[in-house]
Amino acid sequence: MRLQDKVAIITGGASGIGRGMAHAMAKEGAKIVIVDVNEEKGRATEQELNELSQGKFIKGDITDRAVIKHIVEETVSTFGRLDIMVNNAHVSKQMPFVDTTDDVLALSFNTGFYPTYYFMQECYPHLKATKGKVINFASGAGLNGMLNQASYAAxxxxxxxxxxxxxxxxxxxxxxxxxISPIAYTPGVENWKQHFPAEYEATVNKIPLRKMGDPEQDIGRVAVFLASSDSDYMTGQTLMVDGGSIMLR
Incomplete structure (x- = not known):
């Protein structure tokens, strides 16, 4: 129970990697606030978390700084503290760079970069009080310059x-x-696999460990490590949880 009585906010926590991290942290004793726009999945995940520890779902549009402020205040009001901030949510569109519009770029920054920026600022006094942890998300799309990912990579x-x-x-x-820079088998990847099985297999075969990561067991367990005292002497680092796809030097 490495996160016993710790309190975490996880954005995009209703499904995929966010849900996997929420489950992994709850199993270690953390109280979890998941933030998402999908109420049906959010409520279902909240119920799952309450069977493991304590969970709370907050539906919110995190492109709005006032909403972010409310989420942080409600978390602290409910649980009395904040120890862990996980900025996982992000939406983007894929297209060639020359076709990327201001609106496409704004979508990526308004759902990914700015919420990360706002949440960290709003959480700062609470994290300072608890000597807390922030877990942000990078991507191989940015590190390798993946085709058609200009807005997301930026x-x-x-x-x-x-x-x-x-x-x-x-x-x-x-x-x-x-x-964390992950590769994981999420519902979106599963849908892609069903429609483009050859492309999926080709992608997996390029991963040295020859598999997609599991959102809870692979990505979630690394998130637990970063959220716990085990990572107290690490900061500013990018952890590649991608089966060896990118080996930083």
Whole structure:
């Protein structure tokens, strides 16, 4: 129970990697607030978490800073503290760079970069009080310059840059700020596999460990590590939880 009585906010927590992290942390004793726009899946995940520890679903549009402020305040009001902030949610569209419009770029930054930026600012006094943890998300799309991912890659690399700055600034406060860059078998990937099985197999065969990660067992367990005292001497790092697809030097 490495996260006993710790309190975490996880954005995009109703499905996929977010849900996997929520389950992994709840099994270690954490109280979880999941934030999502999908109420049906959010309520279902809340019920699952309450069978493991304590869970709370908040439906919210995190492109709105006032909503983010409310989410942080409601979390602290409900559970009395905040120890872990996980900025997982992100929406983007794939297309060639020359076709990328201002609206497409804005979608990626408004759902990924700016919520990460806003949540960290709103959470800061609470994380300072608990010497807490921030887990942000990077992507191989940004690290490798993946085709048709201009808006997503740009936002993810902006998050990486911001994370390193905040890690330096908040280190004296005892707050750890790190990143996960994952590959995982999510509902979206499952849908892609059903429609494009050959492309899916080709992608998996390029992964050194020859499999997609499990949202809970692979990504979630690394998130537990970063949220726990086991990672107290790490900050500003990008952890590649991708089966060896990208080996940083």
């Amino acid at each position: 936002a993810k690399e902006a998050i990486r840059g911001l994370t390193r700055v905040v890690a330096n600034e908040w280190g004296p406060d005892g707050i750890n700020v790190n990143l």
